[in-house]
Amino acid sequence: MAASRRDKFTRGWWFILPGLLLMVAIVGTPLFMGFRYSLHDVFLYSFRSQNFVGLENYRRAFADPLYMNSLRITAIFTIGCLVISVGMGILVAFLLNARQVKFRSMWMALFLIPFVMTPVVGGIAWRFFIWQQEVGVLNQVLTFFGGPAPYWLLDRDTALWATIITNSWHLIPLATLVFYAALTTIPDELHEAGRVDGAGPFQALWYIVLPMLRPHILFVSIIIITSAFREFDMIWALTGGGPGRSTTVLSIFAYNRGIANQDMGMANTIAFTMFIIMAVVAWLYITVYRKTLGDKA
Amino acid sequence: MITARMKKRGTVWIVHALLGLWLVISLLPPVMLVAASMNRTALFRSPLDLLMFRDFTLENFTQAFTRGDFWFFFTNSVIISTSAVVITLVVCVPLAYGLTKISGRARQAVSFGVLAMRFIPYVVLALPLFLIFVNLGLSGSRIGLLLAHLSIHIPFATWMLVGFFDTVPHELEEAGIVDGCSPWHLFWNVTLPVVRSGVVALAILVFIISWNEYLFALFLAGNNAQPLTVGITRFLGGAEAGAEYGIIAAYAVLVIAPVIMFALTANRFIVSGMTAGAVKG
Numbered sequence: 001m002a003a004s005r006r007d008k009f010t011r012g013w014w015f016i017l018p019g020l021l022l023m024v025a026i027v028g029t030p031l032f033m034g035f036r037y038s039l040h041d042v043f044l045y046s047f048r049s050q051n052f053v054g055l056e057n058y059r060r061a062f063a064d065p066l067y068m069n070s071l072r073i074t075a076i077f078t079i080g081c082l083v084i085s086v087g088m089g090i091l092v093a094f095l096l097n098a099r100q101v102k103f104r105s106m107w108m109a110l111f112l113i114p115f116v117m118t119p120v121v122g123g124i125a126w127r128f129f130i131w132q133q134e135v136g137v138l139n140q141v142l143t144f145f146g147g148p149a150p151y152w153l154l155d156r157d158t159a160l161w162a163t164i165i166t167n168s169w170h171l172i173p174l175a176t177l178v179f180y181a182a183l184t185t186i187p188d189e190l191h192e193a194g195r196v197d198g199a200g201p202f203q204a205l206w207y208i209v210l211p212m213l214r215p216h217i218l219f220v221s222i223i224i225i226t227s228a229f230r231e232f233d234m235i236w237a238l239t240g241g242g243p244g245r246s247t248t249v250l251s252i253f254a255y256n257r258g259i260a261n262q263d264m265g266m267a268n269t270i271a272f273t274m275f276i277i278m279a280v281v282a283w284l285y286i287t288v289y290r291k292t293l294g295d296k297a
Numbered sequence: 298m299i300t301a302r303m304k305k306r307g308t309v310w311i312v313h314a315l316l317g318l319w320l321v322i323s324l325l326p327p328v329m330l331v332a333a334s335m336n337r338t339a340l341f342r343s344p345l346d347l348l349m350f351r352d353f354t355l356e357n358f359t360q361a362f363t364r365g366d367f368w369f370f371f372t373n374s375v376i377i378s379t380s381a382v383v384i385t386l387v388v389c390v391p392l393a394y395g396l397t398k399i400s401g402r403a404r405q406a407v408s409f410g411v412l413a414m415r416f417i418p419y420v421v422l423a424l425p426l427f428l429i430f431v432n433l434g435l436s437g438s439r440i441g442l443l444l445a446h447l448s449i450h451i452p453f454a455t456w457m458l459v460g461f462f463d464t465v466p467h468e469l470e471e472a473g474i475v476d477g478c479s480p481w482h483l484f485w486n487v488t489l490p491v492v493r494s495g496v497v498a499l500a501i502l503v504f505i506i507s508w509n510e511y512l513f514a515l516f517l518a519g520n521n522a523q524p525l526t527v528g529i530t531r532f533l534g535g536a537e538a539g540a541e542y543g544i545i546a547a548y549a550v551l552v553i554a555p556v557i558m559f560a561l562t563a564n565r566f567i568v569s570g571m572t573a574g575a576v577k578g
Contacts, residue, residue: 015395
């Protein structure tokens with residue numbers, strides 16, 4: 001017995017070790033070096049001369065109104081994408097799961113396209129064909145009904161919301177897919193029972209579907225938070241962080257500081273604060289997820 | 298009775314109308330790209346004009362192929378994406394399998410680490426890698442960019458594959474052990490075939506992620522390793538004037554064609570890959 005347990009132990013580790021070492025090297029090295037750079041004065045074209053400055057970069061970042069502005073924009077962007085994607089995801093999944101809908105896998109395959117479409121290309125497509133002031137589809141529709149034709153991406157007040165909506169368009173399919181897969185596992189009897197008790201579609205959604213979806217909502221939320229928080233490509237293609245700094249999320253702010261301003265110490269500091277924020281989110285998620293599963297079981 | 302039936306009919310219509318509306322919103326951007334790529338576009342034109350192909354031409358595609366080094370970007374994209382898939386599978390399939398074979402604290406610690414790595418924002422890795430690669434002489438090389446891609450693929454793939462391996466019943470391997478199979482034989486001939494479709498799903502997702510990746514390429518590709526996603530932004534400067542905009546659209550269509558084909562044909566695998574882990578603990 002003891003021998004077979006040891007066999008089992010070594011057998012597993014032989015498979016694990018090569019990959020584990022590679023993973024630690026490939027993720028751990030930049031993580032460690034990034035933290036190191038954040039404690040130094042490092043400039044892009046003279047990066048071999050690094051002065052240790054301790055937490056000075058962090059103090060400078062938190063005292064910088066531009067950093068705080070980026071933090072605020074990142075928070076709005078993340079929460080905006082989260083709310084829209086989860087809400088729309090549930091709605092579309094609920095519609096798709098209606099008994100009368102046929103060819104469901106075909107609908108789902110087509111709904112998936114925005115998710116697999118290259119975000120940079122998605123951003124370019126929205127910028128040229130949807131948000132464009134003169135010939136964009138949105139303004140064409142608005143002016144057809146006698147509405148205004150704003151410069152969506154060139155106006156500080158609307159640019160952030162335009163990027164949030166575009167990025168949600170990219171993320172909604174993921175939410176739809178997970179919620180739809182979960183909905184198909186809800187037994188018909190439950191809906192049947194609801195109908196007998198006189199529940200309409202909205203009551204069914206609220207009292208039957210939503211409680212069943214709770215663990216899935218948590219799962220989708222965390223993926224969307226992680227993805228929206230670090231988003232760079234989509235925003236870069238839509239607005240490049242402008243107009244002004246109205247869409248400069250932390251990823252873009254770090255890029256600007258590090259590559260454009262060549263202040264690599266500061267850029268790594270900004271990035272590392274992002275890492276810390278995500279570490280807290282990860283910790284919260286793992287605790288909450290265990291609890292949710294715990295009281296379900 | 299009649300009213301109930303009519304009400305039912307009404308619901309069917311509303312459901313389909315809403316789904317149809319959502320489909321239009323979902324597909325409008327790619328459809329407009331295709332429309333613009335196949336029209337002569339000297340200036341910005343109205344969407345209806347484009348969708349009716351009033352001025353049909355394939356000139357934009359010839360331009361996209363011949364101008365702006367399309368094949369150079371394409372080669373980089375193909376090499377990086379396919380190598381990323383191969384290496385990720387070679388590394389992560391055994392790693393994930395091994396994780397389901399060990400037990401207790403060790404497994405929990407490694408799984409926790411893998412999960413935690415998935416939360417790291419890409420820019421956190423990209424910035425230090427920029428300097429590390431300059432030091433190692435890897436800046437602007439495909440190998441450097443590939444390593445950066447692997448830093449996001451390996452945690453993602455391991456986490457996903459553990460979910461697939463966990464579904465394989467223990468009895469299967471125990472039968473193999475009784476028959477005296479070697480550990481390698483157990484892995485390769487007994488367990489791996491069971492999770493084959495999961496591995497295919499993973500390969501497709503990794504390919505799509507690599508193909509679509511932009512941030513690492515922007516930071517690390519220099520002049521010699523730029524993939525298509527960087528290539529397309531090269532045109533953007535001229536686009537604001539409207540002049541190059543048909544060519545950009547053609548270029549964009551070429552960039553998204555492979556991933557969209559995957560979405561439509563390998564849809565079953567993508568669905569199983571994306572929903573994996575949704576219900577597990």
